[in-house]
Amino acid sequence: MKFKVASLILALFTLIGLGVTIFSDFENIERLIICSVLYVLIPAYGAYGTFIRSRTGILVSMTLFLFQSIRSVGSDSLIPHIAPITISFPFSDFSNGQGYLIDYFAIFMAIFLAWLLKVVITPNKSLNRDK
Template sequence: MKYRCAGYILMFYAILGLFVCLSMIVDNQTLSATTLFSGVICYIVLPIYGIVGVKKKDLTALLVMALLFLFISVRFTGEAAWLPVISPIAISFPITDFPEGEGYLLDVFALLMTGWFCWLLIDVLKHRNRQL
């Protein structure tokens, strides 16, 4: 059940990530190719890889997902940011001042997902050790 829930959350995250990336293109925001590329990789491609990995209980995919959510748990906002400011699912709080709209955000949702994928990773490792 915990793997199925993680898969559904990742599916929802990837669908919302697709809409976030499409809205950035449609709204014709001034964004660099790096920002769009990193958004597509972090918000669409890696969650889809995670869906497949969670279904197969793949150790590498679970590790990649834990590292992804750990990586996006603290985001810089502003013109120099290379991740899109809008995350598909976010519960973010500022951890620095926001003069002129620039600063750092702490994403609690991403931290919770990091913990969840670490828990799934430990569960897979326990089952592998039992089989040996």
């Protein structure tokens, strides 16, 4: 059940990310490509990988959320600071348009996916006793 819940959350993240990517007005093609990879392709692969309990899929999603947990905000950054699902709080001074966002949703998802990865990697002890 926990793998299905994680897969559902990642699928929702993917669908909302697709909407954000489609309806955002990006100035250049690089930002559009980066946004579609970060918010659509990687979470979709993670949703599928979590559903089938693939180590690689869970690890890729966990890495995405680890890198999204603290984001720099500024007009000069290439990676967009928006995220499809976020619970962010500012850290540092935003008076000159620069600062950092700490995303608690991304931190929670990274911890949840790390726990699922541990469940997948750790062998089942009850099966080992039967042998």
